[in-house]
Amino acid sequence: MPGSLAQRRRRWHRRSPAVPLHVVGTSDGPHYEVIIDEAVIRRPTAPLEVLAAQYRVLAEAGDHIIVRVLPADATIEAFTVPKSSFSLYTYHDPQDGTIASVDTLIDDTVVTNVSDVRRLELYDRIREAAVSPQASADLLSEAADNMMERIMS
Known part of the structure; x- marks a missing residue:
């Protein structure tokens, strides 16, 4: 397909609508922060068209959505590497505490015990x-560009 990468990207965006993030709505709504392992960005797990669109949405996320990429060569303090993905949920009211959801091969496990949740607080x-x-948005955009190149070639 002829044209510069920018022209091809515009044509592709017209053909392939991105799925909007409906995680947050108003300025007083919830905040969402995600850390994505670089391996997830580099190893396709879905059609390239789908991934490129999703990466673009994440790269252009608003103020209430913070996306960070954990580089493959990053050193985590105390070399504490999570064994699987997990989510921490905190609430406006401190009385509600923090709960966690740990992804397993078969199911997700919800963790509410305070001492168990603390063990998962390696998030910081x-x-x-x-x-x-900003660097994460650049990485996601670059990955989407690379996928576009593969699609268009």
Whole structure:
């Protein structure tokens, strides 16, 4: 397909609508922060068209959505590497505490016991090892560009 990468990207965006993130809505709505391992970006797990669109949405996310990429060569403090992906949920009211959801091969496990949740709070160390939101947006855009090149070639 002829044209510059920017022209091809515009044509592709017209053909392939991105799925919007409906995680947050208003300025007083929830905040969402995610850390994505670089391996997830580099190893396709879905059709390239789908991934490229998703990466673009993440790269252009608003103020209430913070996306960080954990580089493959990052060193996490105390070398604490999570064995699987997990989510931490905190609430506006401190009385509600923090709960966690740990992804397993078969199911997700919800963790509410305070001492068990504390063991999962290595999130801060992972965040420190991840690149900035702007650098992460650049990585996601670059990955989407590379996928577009593969699609168009």
